[in-house]
Every structure is written in C-alpha cells, then in structure tokens.
Amino acid sequence: MLLRHTTNKPVERHALTVNPAKTCQPIGAMYAALGIHGCLPHSHGSQGCCSYHRSTLTRHYKEPVMAATSSFTEGSSVFGGQANLVTAINNMFTIYEPDIIAVHSTCLSETIGDDLQQIVKKAKDDGKIPEGKHVIYAPTPSFVGSHVTGYANMVAAMADQFAESTGEKLDQINIVAGWMEPADMREIKRLSKSLGVTIRLFPDTSDVLDAPQTGKHVFYPKGGVTAEELKSTGDSKSTIALGCFSGEPGGIALDKKCKVPSKTEDIPVGLQATDRFLMALSKAAGVRIPEEISDERGRLVDLMTDMEQYFDGKRVALFGDPDDLIPLTEFLVDLNMKPVHIVSGTPGKRFEQRMREILKDSVPDANIKNGPQADMLLLHQWIKKEPVDLLIGNTYGKYIARDEDLPFVRYGFPIVDRVGHSYFPSVGYMGGLRLAEKILNVLMDRQDRDAPEESFELVM
Amino acid sequence: MDKLEILEGRKQSVFEKNKDAGAFDISCETTSLSGSVSQRACVFCGSRVVLYPVADALHIVHGPIGCAAYTWDIRGSVSSGPELHRLSFSTDLQEMDVIYGGEKKLYKSLIELIDQYTPKAAFIYSTCIIGLIGDDIDAVCKKVSEEKGIPVLPVHSEGFKGTKKDGYKAACDALMKIVGTGSTEGIGKYSINIMGEFNLAGEAWIIRKYYEEMGIEVVSTQTGDGRVDDIRRSHGAALNIVQCSGSMVKLAKMMEEKYGIPYMRVSYFGIEDMSKALYDVANHFSDNPAIMEAAKNIVRREVGEIYPQIMKYRAALSGKKAAIYVGGAFKAFSLIKALSSVGMDVVLAGSQTGNKDDYAGLKEMCDEGTVIVDDSNPVELSKFVLEKQADLLIGGVKERPIAYKLGIGFCDHNHERKIPLAGFVGMVNFVKEVYQSVMSPVWQFAPRKGGKL
Numbered sequence: 043m044l045l046r047h048t049t050n051k052p053v054e055r056h057a058l059t060v061n062p063a064k065t066c067q068p069i070g071a072m073y074a075a076l077g078i079h080g081c082l083p084h085s086h087g088s089q090g091c092c093s094y095h096r097s098t099l100t101r102h103y104k105e106p107v108m109a110a111t112s113s114f115t116e117g118s119s120v121f122g123g124q125a126n127l128v129t130a131i132n133n134m135f136t137i138y139e140p141d142i143i144a145v146h147s148t149c150l151s152e153t154i155g156d157d158l159q160q161i162v163k164k165a166k167d168d169g170k171i172p173e174g175k176h177v178i179y180a181p182t183p184s185f186v187g188s189h190v191t192g193y194a195n196m197v198a199a200m201a202d203q204f205a206e207s208t209g210e211k212l213d214q215i216n217i218v219a220g221w222m223e224p225a226d227m228r229e230i231k232r233l234s235k236s237l238g239v240t241i242r243l244f245p246d247t248s249d250v251l252d253a254p255q256t257g258k259h260v261f262y263p264k265g266g267v268t269a270e271e272l273k274s275t276g277d278s279k280s281t282i283a284l285g286c287f288s289g290e291p292g293g294i295a296l297d298k299k300c301k302v303p304s305k306t307e308d309i310p311v312g313l314q315a316t317d318r319f320l321m322a323l324s325k326a327a328g329v330r331i332p333e334e335i336s337d338e339r340g341r342l343v344d345l346m347t348d349m350e351q352y353f354d355g356k357r358v359a360l361f362g363d364p365d366d367l368i369p370l371t372e373f374l375v376d377l378n379m380k381p382v383h384i385v386s387g388t389p390g391k392r393f394e395q396r397m398r399e400i401l402k403d404s405v406p407d408a409n410i411k412n413g414p415q416a417d418m419l420l421l422h423q424w425i426k427k428e429p430v431d432l433l434i435g436n437t438y439g440k441y442i443a444r445d446e447d448l449p450f451v452r453y454g455f456p457i458v459d460r461v462g463h464s465y466f467p468s469v470g471y472m473g474g475l476r477l478a479e480k481i482l483n484v485l486m487d488r489q490d491r492d493a494p495e496e497s498f499e500l501v502m
Numbered sequence: 503m504d505k506l507e508i509l510e511g512r513k514q515s516v517f518e519k520n521k522d523a524g525a526f527d528i529s530c531e532t533t534s535l536s537g538s539v540s541q542r543a544c545v546f547c548g549s550r551v552v553l554y555p556v557a558d559a560l561h562i563v564h565g566p567i568g569c570a571a572y573t574w575d576i577r578g579s580v581s582s583g584p585e586l587h588r589l590s591f592s593t594d595l596q597e598m599d600v601i602y603g604g605e606k607k608l609y610k611s612l613i614e615l616i617d618q619y620t621p622k623a624a625f626i627y628s629t630c631i632i633g634l635i636g637d638d639i640d641a642v643c644k645k646v647s648e649e650k651g652i653p654v655l656p657v658h659s660e661g662f663k664g665t666k667k668d669g670y671k672a673a674c675d676a677l678m679k680i681v682g683t684g685s686t687e688g689i690g691k692y693s694i695n696i697m698g699e700f701n702l703a704g705e706a707w708i709i710r711k712y713y714e715e716m717g718i719e720v721v722s723t724q725t726g727d728g729r730v731d732d733i734r735r736s737h738g739a740a741l742n743i744v745q746c747s748g749s750m751v752k753l754a755k756m757m758e759e760k761y762g763i764p765y766m767r768v769s770y771f772g773i774e775d776m777s778k779a780l781y782d783v784a785n786h787f788s789d790n791p792a793i794m795e796a797a798k799n800i801v802r803r804e805v806g807e808i809y810p811q812i813m814k815y816r817a818a819l820s821g822k823k824a825a826i827y828v829g830g831a832f833k834a835f836s837l838i839k840a841l842s843s844v845g846m847d848v849v850l851a852g853s854q855t856g857n858k859d860d861y862a863g864l865k866e867m868c869d870e871g872t873v874i875v876d877d878s879n880p881v882e883l884s885k886f887v888l889e890k891q892a893d894l895l896i897g898g899v900k901e902r903p904i905a906y907k908l909g910i911g912f913c914d915h916n917h918e919r920k921i922p923l924a925g926f927v928g929m930v931n932f933v934k935e936v937y938q939s940v941m942s943p944v945w946q947f948a949p950r951k952g953g954k955l
Contacts, residue, residue: 044585044588044589045589046585047586047589047618047619053614053618055614056610056614057593057606057607057608057610057611057614058591058592058593058594058610058611058614058615059567059570059591059592059593059594060589060590060591061574061589061590062567062570062571062574062590062592062594064567064571065567065568065571065572066566066567066568066569066571067568068568069568082539084537087630087661087662088544088545088546088630088661088662089534089540089542089543089544089661089665090543090544090545090546090547090569090661091544091568091661092540093540093541093542093543093544093547093900094543094547094568094569094572094573095572096900097572097576097899097900098572100899100900100902100903101899104902104903104906105903105907106880106900106903106904106907107900108539108880109539110537110538110539110540111534111536111537111538111540112536112537113534113535113536113538113540114630114661114662115662115664116662116663116664118662119630119633119634119662126536127536129536129537130536130537131537132537133535133536133537133538134537137881138539138881148630149565149566149568149595149600149629149630149631150630150631150634150661150662153600153630153631153634153635154634183566183597184565184566184567184568185566185595185596185597185599185600185631186596186597188567253907255906255907255909255948255949256907256949257907257908257909257948257949258884258907258908259880259884259904259907259908260907261880261881387567414594414596415594438574
C-alpha cells in the first residue's frame with residue numbers, strides 16, 4: 043500500500059506538510075486569466091513555474107494551455123525582473139498578438155520585490171503596450187494563501203483594472219465566477235438566459251478549456267469574457283459574487299471602484315445553494331423563475347426523495363477548496379449524509395465557521411481543519427481512526443480510496459485521471475442531479491460488489 | 503492569431519535541412535527568451551526528476567507549497583519495494599518564514615519526517631526563494647545528519663539558477679556525496695551501474711535482466727528503482743553505463759575522476775541501439791568471451807521474437823510522417839532510428855536541452871527537409887506539424903493536447919508513458935502504440951491537418 047506509513051494516530055505537526063490539499067497562488071491566477079478572451083497569461087518568475095502550471099492545467103483539462111514566462115535568470119534575481127518583464131511584454135505583443143496580457147507574480151519575483159504596477163507602467167511609458175491592448179497584473183506570492191487566493195487576486199485585478207463607470211447604468215447583472223469548471227460557467231450562463239437576465243460573467247473559461255476538436259491549434263479559443271464586457275461591468279446594476287473565497291474579492295473590487303453593489307452567494311452546488319443563487323439573480327434583475335427551471339428543481343428533489351434510503355446516514359470524508367466544499371457539505375446534509383472529516387489546505391477562518399454552521403445539527407463533532415498542515419495525511423489518519431463510507435475530493439484522494447477500499451467520487455481540482463468535469467456541470471439543479479448520481483453509483487456499486495449472493499439484488 | 507511565424511529571436515534556434523544547408527549553427531543551451539511560451543522547465547525540475555526515483559529516501563521540497571504539489575507522484579518511476587518517493591513532503595513556507603528564514607521549519611520538518619518514516623537518506627531540494635532568503639540548508643542538513651545518523655543531502659536546485667540541465671548537475675552533486683560511503687565487499691569484476699535509467703513502467707527491470715543474463719552484476723540502478731545502500735556502494739562497479747543525454751553523465755564523469763570507473767553512453771531504445779548497448783558492455787569485458795556469447799544469444803533470441811511482430815505493423819506505418827519533440831536530444835537519435843526501422847519519416851526533430859554536438863548529429867541523421875529545433879514552443883510545433891503533414895507527434899504532457907487538437911496521433915515518450923518502451927520488448931510496445939494512435943479510426947472524424955469541417 044502506497045500510504046502504508048499512515049497510522050491512525052494524528053501526530054501533532056508544526057512544520058511539515060505531507061501530501062498537500064492545496065497548491066500555490068500562481069496557477070489560480072493563470073486559470074482565471076484563461077477566462078478572458080484573447081488573453082495570454084504571463085508568469086513573472088522562473089521558467090519552471092509556468093511549465094508546472096501549464097502541465098497541471100493540461101492534465102486536468104486535456105487541452106493545450108498557453109502561457110508565457112519571464113524566464114528568470116540569476117541576473118534578474120539580483121538586479122530585479124523589470125527588464126525581463128518589459129522585454130517579455132514587448133515580445134508577447136509582437137509575436138503572440140494577444141489582446142490582453144495578464145501578469146501574475148511568483149514567490150521569486152515577490153521576494154526580490156518586483157512591483158508589477160510600476161513595471162507595467164514603465165512598459166506603457168516606453169510604448170511597449172500597443173494602442174488598444176491591455177496589460178493587467180495581480181500579485182500572487184506563493185507563500186500566502188493557496189491556488190484559490192491566486193484565482194481571487196486575478197479576478198479582483200480584472201474588475202479593478204478593467205471596470206469603468208460611465209455614469210449610465212446598464213440593464214445587466216455581473217456574476218463573478220468563483221473557481222469552477224468551464225461546464226459550470228456554461229451552466230450559469232444557461233440558467234441566466236433561461237431567467238431572461240443579461241449577465242456579465244467573469245472570468246469565463248467555457249469555450250476556452252473545453253474547446254472542440256477543429257484540426258487546428260487555436261492560440262486564443264473563442265471563449266472568454268472580452269475587454270469590452272469587463273469594462274461594462276462598472277455600469278451593471280449589481281453584482282453576484284459566487285464563493286466567498288474565490289469570487290467575493292472580485293465583487294468587492296467592483297463595488298470599491300465603480301460603486302456597483304455586490305452580494306456574495308455560495309457557488310450553486312446542490313439544492314439550497316442553487317435556490318439561493320437563483321433567488322438572488324431573480325431579485326437583482328426583477329424577474330420570475332421560469333417553469334422550466336422549477337421543473338429542473340423538481341426533478342432533483344424527486345431523485346433525492348426516490349433514493350433517500352441509499353444516502354441515509356452514510357459517513358463522508360471530503361477535501362478540496364472551500365468554495366466547493368461549503369455548498370457540497372450543505373447538499374450532503376440535505377441528503378441525510380454525515381460529512382465527518384473535512385480538510386482544505388486553503389487558510390481562512392470563514393471556512394470552519396460556515397462548516398460548523400452547516401453541520402451544527404447533523405454532525406456537531408465533525409473533524410474540520412483548513413490551512414497549514416491541513417493535508418491528506420491528516421485526513422487519512424482521521425479516516426483510519428473513524429472510518430467512512432465515501433470519500434469525495436480531487437484525484438489525489440485515489441491513494442486513500444485504494445488503501446482504505448473506499449467508494450470515491452472525484453470532485454474539485456485537479457482531476458487528472460478521469461474526464462467529464464469539464465463537460466458536465468456540478469452547479470445548478472442539473473449539476474445536483476449529476477453529483478447525486480455519481481454518489482449513488484459508487485455507493486450502490488459497492489453494495490453490489492460486497493453483497494452476499496442471497497442478498498444480491500436485481501432491483502435497487 | 504492566424505499567421506504562424508517564428509519569433510525573431512528564435513530564428514537561430516530553428517533549422518531546416520536543405521535550404522539553409524551549409525550554414526548550420528543552431529543556437530542552443532541558452533535561456534529561453536523572456537515572454538516566450540516555452541515548453542521548458544527549471545533547475546528544480548531537473549533535480550527532482552533525476553533524484554525522485556530513489557525510493558527509500560525522503561524527498562522534501564523546501565519552499566512554498568507549489569513546487570512540492572506539482573511534482574507529487576507525476577513520474578511513473580516504479581519501485582519494487584519501498585515507495586516513500588511517491589509521497590509529497592514540503593515545508594510549505596509562509597510569509598513569516600520568508601521574512602525570518604525557513605531554517606528552523608526545515609529542521610523541524612526533517613526531524614518530524616525522519617522519526618515517522620525512518621528513511622535511508624533524505625534529499626532537501628532548495629527552491630527559488632531559498633536562494634534569496636539565504637537559508638543555510640547545508641548547515642541544517644549537516645546538523646540533522648549528525649543527530650539522526652543518515653545522510654541528509656542538500657540539493658541546490660533554485661529554479662532560476664540556470665536551466666533543467668543545471669538541475670541534473672545539482673542532483674549528481676547530491677548523489678556523489680553518498681557514492682563511496684558503502685562497502686564494496688563482494689562486488690565482482692564484471693559489474694556495472696545502470697545510470698540515467700528511471701524505471702518508467704518498469705524499464706530498468708528489463709534492462710537489468712539482460713545484463714544479468716550476460717553474467718554481469720548490476721550493483722545499482724540510478725536512479726530508477728533506486729536504493730540508497732546500492733548507490734553508496736556503487737563505486738565498487740567496474741563500469742558505468744549511462745542512458746539519457748544530459749542527466750547523469752556528470753555523475754559518471756565524477757566517478758571516473760574519483761574512482762577510476764570508465765563510463766559509456768548507451769540507449770535502450772530501438773533494436774539497433776539496444777543491441778549496441780549489450781555488445782558495447784560485452785566488448786568492455788572482452789577478457790570473458792562468455793559475456794559476448796551471451797549478449798549475442800540474447801539479441802538473436804529477442805530480435806527473432808519481436809521482428810515478425812514489428813513487420814506486421816511496418817506495412818501500415820511505412821511512409822507515415824513523425825515529428826519528435828523531446829527533453830534530451832540523445833533520445834531523439836534513438837527515436838529517429840526506431841521510426842525509420844518501421845519505414846516512418848521524421849519531418850521534425852527537436853529537444854528542450856540539446857547542445858551543438860547533439861544537433862549536428864541530428865542533422866546528419868535526418869533526411870532532407872527535416873526541421874531541427876531547440877527549445878520550441880506550441881506555435882512553432884503546430885506550424886511545422888501542419889506544414890510537414892505529420893501523422894504523429896512524439897513528446898510529453900504539454901505536447902499531447904496539441905497533437906490531438908491538430909488531429910494527429912501521439913506517443914508519450916516522457917514521464918507519462920504507461921508501458922515500457924525500452925528494451926527489445928519495448929520496441930514492440932512502441933511500434934504498437936504508434937500504430938494504434940496513427941491508425942485509430944477516430945481521426946476520420948477530425949478535420950485532419952487543418953481541413954474544413
């Protein structure tokens with residue numbers, strides 16, 4: 043067994059992280075920037091950072107991922123990376139012809155003290171940014187927060203550096219997408235359209251990281267929010283930011299810059315979070331929820347009630363990113379499941395507060411930890427001590443699932459050993475149906491596998 | 503962006519055999535241009551991939567979490583025993599650590615780890631910011647080594663301090679610190695170390711078996727299925743055989759200098775090179791003709807077995823065109839030979855880390871019209887694949903989706919290979935994989951090579 047060293051006694055650790063349940067900021071910034079149309083993400087650091095992020099995103103999406111790097115050398119680390127970045131900006135606009143370059147920093151450039159704002163200004167003053175083109179930037183030090191923080195920082199940068207208020211309000215609602223899959227962003231757009239609401243969704247990685255096979259390698263796929271659309275967010279009536287970790291900073295930035303009021307909702311995973319999102323959207327736009335959406339809700343509730351006995355009381359361990367886990371936990375509780383162990387590498391007090399709130403009646407003594415040392419080793423030790431019936435999380439859960447022989451549902455980032463996450467949504471009522479189906483499938487497959495012959499049932 | 507052009511500063515790194523003939527002076531072994539979408543990685547990546555397969559050692563990444571997260575079990579280096587190397591250990595440096603230094607955290611992490619996992623040795627990888635905040639990791643390693651009684655080895659792999667090749671060097675420096683610390687008692691005169699073989703999909707086991715069958719003792723495999731104790735006594739071997747262009751020649755050279763062990767470069771890929779790898783070693787031990795006899799027997803038997811299987815695929819693959827973009831240029835040599843043995847033409851050959859000699863060699867081997875590139879990027883790769891009408895791209899993780907988007911077959915000749923491609927049996931696997939990908943019916947649904955829907 044790969045994790046043969048894990049014991050059932052959680053050992054107090056103060057320094058070490060074993061098998062992390064997070065990664066670093068820049069990859070989040072890169073992913074967010076890919077959700078802008080015609081944008082080339084740029085990693086201001088060593089070559090390896092950019093290469094690792096591209097590889098990881100490629101493994102997750104099975105798509106080419108384009109991003110450039112400043113290619114730091116020993117010299118630039120001593121004298122600062124300004125010259126590198128200015129040259130890089132010039133080179134990118136010359137050869138790759140992006141509309142927008144989205145620069146994020148790394149631990150290296152942050153530690154040597156490069157000031158992105160000042161460097162981008164220098165590039166502009168030197169005439170390295172062609173007319174009508176844009177360079178935005180977000181500081182993303184790897185030693186603060188996690189990949190989720192990096193995503194949020196880049197999203198906030200989009201709002202802050204693009205949004206303009208003309209003084210004339212437009213009949214549109216901004217939706218800040220928290221970290222979610224292209225399929226989820228597509229679903230948010232479908233739901234909004236169905237409600238008849240014009241939205242400005244940003245970022246938007248649909249039609250970027252789920253691009254069709256065309257026989258061409260398209261450097262800038264057709265999807266993504268455009269610079270014009272981002273500008274117009276400053277004139278929207280209001281903003282709904284999805285996810286208090288990954289989406290909210292974008293909403294706050296818009297409010298601060300253009301006085302567009304922002305309300306934060308959970309990413310609409312599961313029944314109640316979808317209810318809240320749709321209510322917020324219908325209220326903000328002053329529209330009614332159409333029958334086709336109520337019917338979708340009805341079908342989800344129907345499945346939940348039909349199959350209630352199979353979810354009942356099942357103990358679940360879950361790990362991943364806060365904005366995914368909060369609404370998922372609520373959904374599991376609604377299904378009468380018991381989320382007993384929950385781990386996220388992303389720090390932030392609001393995570394545990396929200397979780398305790400959601401679990402206060404059903405699992406008041408749940409093990410919950412996030413931030414430093416909240417890693418997969420800890421989760422495994424908890425599971426060994428108090429076993430579960432189901433594990434939910436990203437691909438890295440497969441080691442624990444195998445060692446403990448657990449049914450396992452893949453959910454979150456990254457998923458590098460299965461497909462589907464970029465094509466089928468997890469959000470909305472349809473996403474709820476898919477999640478419930480996935481959970482049922484692994485639980486019922488397990489029941490079939492383990493059933494003695496006499497109680498092996500045809501009809502379940 | 504519809505037009506596909508070569509970046510001005512990249513023109514010296516791209517060469518097309520024929521029209522530029524005579525003026526071959528490819529620019530390589532340089533850092534990538536700032537702002538390029540390079541397929542390359544960093545120093546840390548080089549060190550990490552070389553040392554990672556040492557399975558009974560701890561590998562702790564000292565820095566913020568990313569470098570550990572992205573290199574967690576991504577290389578299919580198989581171990582026949584311990585699997586410590588497949589876990590991810592990080593000091594996960596936070597802002598305060600960057601300000602006040604990470605030495606204490608590293609020390610504590612090491613103690614916590616060694617107590618829990620009782621490894622045979624520990625490798626401590628420096629990431630970018632360690633070089634900036636000035637942690638004295640050598641001192642920490644020395645202290646922990648004294649306290650815990652195992653080798654604790656600093657790997658100076660700050661990402662920005664060069665290219666991936668410099669990472670290979672740092673890895674070799676770390677290995678050299680334990681080579682020579684074990685007893686060589688009982689090692690015979692016909693003995694070798696297999697170096698630069700990482701046991702992807704169990705390839706080192708195949709190679710090891712051949713040599714053992716020849717009556718040669720394999721003292722260590724470095725680093726595939728590697729063990730600390732084997733490496734410690736590897737200076738007792740009579741010969742080092744080194745695969746993989748850049749990664750471990752440095753260690754072989756150091757061992758030659760310090761212990762007088764000669765080394766030879768080999769490749770286990772393709773019938774021709776695999777056979778040569780056995781014959782060259784047999785020739786080295788020419789005082790024992792039984793070794794050459796055994797080598798000939800192996801080649802005869804294995805080739806006899808695989809040749810008919812390969813010929814079955816040759817008819818279908820003959821005349822198909824391949825593009826190769828790999829990490830090391832030495833690998834490209836073998837691939838060109840292997841592809842030509844099934845009648846395929848190589849229309850593009852490139853590498854991330856080749857040197858001038860490598861590229862001169864590539865030019866010699868390639869046909870007229872072949873494009874040779876150093877440190878290429880997706881724009882260039884797509885351009886040449888389309889222009890040259892390739893049917894297959896051979897590369898790594900970042901190249902795979904490009905090939906698929908263009909609608910052509912792909913073979914992973916990097917970390918993500920799932921079946922052994924080395925050895926005689928590997929050649930069959932390789933040809934079969936190429937055949938399956940190139941001839942798959944799915945391409946009929948793809949608008950191939952830029953065609954219309």
